[in-house]
Amino acid sequence: MSRQKPTLVIKFGGKVLRKVPWEDWSTDSRSKTASAPRKVSWTKNFFKLKKTLATSGRMSGKKPTLVIKFGGKVLRKVPWEDWSTDSRSKPASNPRKVSWTKNFFKLEKIKKTNCFNLATSPLSSSSPSALSSSAGSSPSRTPTPEKTMKKKNTDRVNLPTSPSPSSPSSNVSSASRTPSPEKTMKKAHDVHFPEFLKPFLSVSESTEQEKAPVVKIKRTYPRVYNLPPYLQKPNQKYNFSIFSEEEKKRRREERQKANEEKMKQLKMEEERREAEKKEAERMKMQKMEAERQAKKKEGMHLLLGKEVPGIDYDDLCHKIDSRYSEWEADRQYERELYEREKAEEKRRTILQYEADCYGPTVANHLRNLKTFDEMQARKKEEEERKKNEGEEWKMKKEEERKQRVAEANRRWNMASPSADHDKMSDSTNSNYLLVVESCSLKIIKREDMSNQYQEIHPITDEEYQKTGKPIPTNKYNEETDIWCPHCSKYYWKFCRRHPLYLVPNGSIEDGPEDESRAMRSVPQEFVEVATSSLKGAGKGVFARKLLPKGYMFGPYEGERVEDSSQMKTPGYSYELDGKDGPYLIDASDENASNWLRYVNAPNKKEHQNLYAVQYNHQIYYIVTKAIFIGEELLVPYGPKYWRGK
Ligand SMILES: [Zn+2]
Structure with missing residues (x-):
């Protein structure tokens, strides 16, 4: 097993701009230097490089090239134009773009399986010679510490170095261009899952064209984020379909057709429902109209009892209609009133509730207020009643007095029809009356007049004041004073007790x-x-x-x-x-x-x-x-x- 490892070299105009050892590769563009200082992400490098070049204005005409070396041999060259920061870039959208992550994973896969089967690797197509030469090698996963340190140092040194403008890069531009991923995919299995997942999946290939390959997750890889949940179970089987282009097209068309059909059906259904709804609405309106007409007619007959020729029915119907609308308005008003009352009641309830919530103090206060109001109202009512009663009593008395006077006058007129009525009526202003009580005469106050008396001659105030002055027997005036046989005394005019x-x-x-x-x-x-x-x-x-x-x-x-x-x-x-x-x-x-x-x-x-x-x-x-x-x-x-x- 060889201990060779692939190295990432970024060249610019023939000069090496940066070298990244295998151990320091990272797929995470956001990896922190603190957590893993050695790791270097493609994206970070890419951006740094791009920024440096852009600011210095040295991008014109010269472009850096990515070279992946393995055991001293160039494994792959990627021109500047084909760099991509998007690891999931689809081959269809921009086939030439190659992401760091993609390359990394591919290389890793080769390294892991220890099988540099260049025919199945997308890299193999680009540089078959380089890969084949290192087929037997198996890269170690644990590099020696010294080596890592050294590599790290080189990283640090190389990174800020600006590329030399003198060295031309024309020789690397198109010669080592990577073939399109589409082509590569075709040559492989036509399996549709993201490229970056491939290292985690073991695909047991089927020789038959139409049979789906069985895909398994080989192991969990902690450094891969955002893995879909269905792929996070290790050794879970998933089925993927493999179809030819024709078949796919056919199926696609079929699907499209089915979709269209479904949409059509849905639309039809929708239209049908709409129509039904409309029809129902129309029927309802018709029914309402009929009812309205019937009501109208009913109202008309109610008003007229029967049809009358020559009458303006339309006008009448209009009037009836407006009457109905008035009733409606009345009802509406009542409803509103009811609602308002309800709202008021609710408000009061809420107030009460709040008072209860605030504690007995507020509640007591409210209760006291209420009691006070009630007491005030009662007092007022009582006063009003008393006042009314007093007035009533007065009126009653006055009425009685008037009745007495009238009765007395009536009796006087009956008793002495020959009397001078005018003169008598004048003297009714007097406060005193001469009345017959039982069998004798008596002077009473007018207000004491009642049915038990019979008035015979109204006596004026003046007369009464003058009357009843007792006169000594030796001093009486024969012309003006009179003898009372009961009192045995002379009185001026006559005796007041015995009139x-x-x-x-x-x-x-x-x-x-x-x-x-x-x-x-x-x-x-x-x-x-x-x-x-x-x-x-x-x-x-x-x-x-x-x-x-x-x-x-x-x-x-x-x-x-x-x-x-x-x-x-x-x-x-x-x-x-x-x-x-x-x-x-x-x-x-x-x-x-x-x-x-x-x-x-x-x-x-x-x-x-x-x-x-x-x-x-x-x-x-x-x-x-x-x-x-x-x-x-x-x-x-x-x-x-x-x-x-
Ligand atoms: Zn007398």
Whole structure:
């Protein structure tokens, strides 16, 4: 076994530019000098060289040549033009390009198998003589240390050396040109896997042309990167097809045809689907249109009930359509509203969630805020309610008052139809009313008026203020003050506790003509004259309606006589205190007196219901005890009467 090794020599113009021993070859262009300082990659050299030459401008006309020597013999020469940094450069793209890696691997393979079968090697074709001469040699994989050191030194020295411009390189240009790899491949197996993988694969060749060779990965090579996964299993069998050019072409065409067919089919399928889709769409649209039309028609009939000749159906349909669209819009609006509400709710939920997340403080704060708001709202509501209630109460009271007044007026008008209505309505401004309570008269405040009272005469504020002033007996004014039989006192106008109501005498003109003046003056609304209930009393006066306490009748009318001797009939006169002394009113004559002359005196004192008082020089009868309907009016004649009798 020879210890010879191939050496890489880079020549320039006949001069050796650089020498790289076998051990220092590297396929990795990026190999670091630190990790393996001796290794030198093709690419690195190539670039360095190219750079040096380019910058110095010495590339013109002169080109470096790569020479691979083996045992002193030139194994291969590669002209500058055929250098390539791409290890996987395809022969088809640029057949002349030769990569460092390619050469390296090829050489290594030869060295490894110890078989320099030049017929199978692509290198053999280029320089068969050189290879054949070193066929028997087997390069050692472990070089001696001294040798390596020496080689390394040469590397270092040689690398920066610029090539001499004087030496011409014309002799190396085309003479030793490498034949195209295509040709080489044809001569080999036509096996389609990358060249750089060949050292790792053992190909068991088949003699038959069409049978695929069996390829095995011989071993893993740690320095090879990016090996496809399927090739990383050692001793795994892979099958590769080997076809002739014709066969390949045929197959290619077949494949192409099949592809085209498939594409066509796919296209057709696509078109069919498209058409179907379109048809479906069209049908759907048609159906929708039909439905729409039906709806339209339905709407039309709904509107009209039936078809009406002469009507503009198109216009109607348009209107109905717009109505529908309005409904749609309404629905859309509702939907949007709903969505918005939902979003709002979601937002609130998120807020709540966040509050919960932030801890009880924030949550409590929020809760307190809410409670506060609620309390405020409640308070406001309550206030509003109270206000409303107060107003309602006021209004109710006012309404009641108005009703009372109206009722009182109604009753007054009923009770005294002859009264002066205008005058009465004027006095309704008063705050006081004269009313009948039970069987007596009473002054009340207007606001206290209710159904239990019957108003007989509205009393003005002025009247009320003036009324009820008690007068000492020795100081009374006969013209303005009146005697209250209940209080036994004189009052200005009348007693406030026991008010009076004057029932005026009936109009003599309105009375029956065939009767006497006394009979005609009867206030027929209140009383009537009939046979007295008392024995031998003749005529008497009876109540036609309830005469309550406080009614006042009068004045008593008759002829004025100065002396009792002038009286025609006893029992019909009253003695009055005049300015010039006492005088008498004699009612003996029916035609010179009024109805009061018929009022009889009771047999017993307790039967009396009237009391005679003198007021403003006249005699009046005051009801001191309620007189019911049908009861006779009875008045005692009093001490003066008896005295006068
Ligand atoms: Zn009184």
